[in-house]
Amino acid sequence: MKTYTYTEKKDTRSGFGAGMTELGKTNPNVVALCADLVGSLKIQTFIDENPERFFQVGVAEANMMGIAAGLTIGGKIPFTGTFANFSTGRVYDQIRQSIAYSGKNVKICASHAGLTLGEDGATHQILEDIGLMKMLPGMTVINPCDFNQTKAATIAIAEHKGPVYLRFGRPSVPIFTPEDQKFEIGKAVHLTEGNDVTIVATGHLVWEALEASKALYEKGISAEVINIHTIKPLDKKSILNSVAKTGCVVSAEEHNYFGGLGESVARVLATHKPTPQEFVATQDTFGESGTPAQLMDKYGLNSQAIVKASEKVIKRK
């Protein structure tokens, strides 16, 4: 079995910041906006190097989304930055009308997504954002898994014409994808080959899925782990090819099971090849204060939960 190791942990939001620094040097049309969270979004270097291409809007996310839409008129490529909660639910109608329906080339970059925001608690931990954003016609939804992939995704979305939701997080997580990877929007990444169960994971849960595959291997179960960094458009072919072999699937995400990756996968399977599926996701609940690790344990978003779900779904074949 192919195994993955890491030597360093970093936050995915720093991957975003590093991507922005790169774009500042390579793409003169890229501009950044931020609603009073520059430090959290790790974009200080971009600002220092491109002060004329940065717009600090203050604590006014609705205005930020509108300004971003307007900046596209004249050829700019705006990247908005705030927490995932304030990037989506707070400004849903602004995104819907001024960006998505208007077909504007805005990149909505959302940090501190999910439970791993930690101690600030449920007011800031959005677990509904993937659902909100994937429902918008024409919106691309991306949730990369580590520092390197978030950096690569940030650079890649500047070349994509159309609105994008890029979701990343706060805690340090293992860096296990290549530094020089080419990020292909909508193309899933097969991490391990297996015959007994397919595990499709996104964001922080990809590393947990790899850990789960090791534990399953010890138990004589071979798991095929697929990194679904792009939830919309979903790489149907990769999923269908894998389940044709394994006959069952576990989806894993730091998100509510309503509206998340798991539901998108279930729709593909239901319409093409009905397949037993288990969902590792939050169960229609808000989060709470705690450390990221405590929260992921309490709400069942870790490798142990993926192992359990895999064993369960294999029995349902």
Next chain:
Amino acid sequence: MTNYHKRLFLTPNISISLRMADINKLKTLATQVRRDILRMVHKVNSGHPGGSLGCTEFFVTLYNEIMDRKEEFDMDGIGEDLFFLSNGHISPVFYSVLERDGYFPIEELSTFRLIDSRLQGHPTTHEGLPGVRVASGSLGQGMSVAIGAAHAKKLNNDSHLVYSLHGDGELQEGQNWEAIMYASAKKVDNLIATVDLNGQQIDGATDDVLPMGSIKAKFEAFGWIVLEIEEGNNIEAILKGMAEAKSKSGKGKPVCVLLKTIMGHGVDFMMYTHAWHGKAPNDEQLAIGLAQNPETLGDY
């Protein structure tokens, strides 16, 4: 005359001493636009005639004498003035003026609000209608978009201006005040935002629904240059007021024009009331309205 769709005035001219012949041309156009509005909303028994009629002189003047526009539409609009309609429900006047200024074929006005039309109930870019740069209808979003476009102009070293129009009732939406605060703080001085002060909204007079006090004092307190056009349905007053607004741009502050209009202007039974905000005339009412606005440039 029925295939009239050429621009009346290709050369922008902000001179306030326009020849009387030119003023008369604008009045002639305004009368035809009123007919278009009435006929469009009557045909589909829906749409918003009141605010459209109230802003007819403003649109006609802005598009033909104030804005420096390119003949062909392109989304980026580099090298020309831009306009954003924030109160998108007055789409009938917007569509009529865009059409009469040559942005799309005259026949298309007859498709307003019909299935498969580019002339949606509220303006949108989604169907590719030339002249529209953002969707509007859900209120309060247009000023932010106009600010973004104004920023893009500066980044592109484009000295042209951005114009926007907002309803007075629309100012009850909080996003406006985020935008108003931002525009002065960031010295967005290539933006001229006009507020249609007709004192009416869907449920009644703005002073009854949610009194907003002095909008002038509020904009001034937020650091804007504020101008007032007392006779917002008088083309000469609009010409003078908008020329002055233009002269105040580029001085480190955003410019607000308070345009005092009469909702339903030009159709006597629609005036001075909120009743025609979103209601179409019946056959008899249409006939009366059209009789008060005789055909000038040819109906669509």
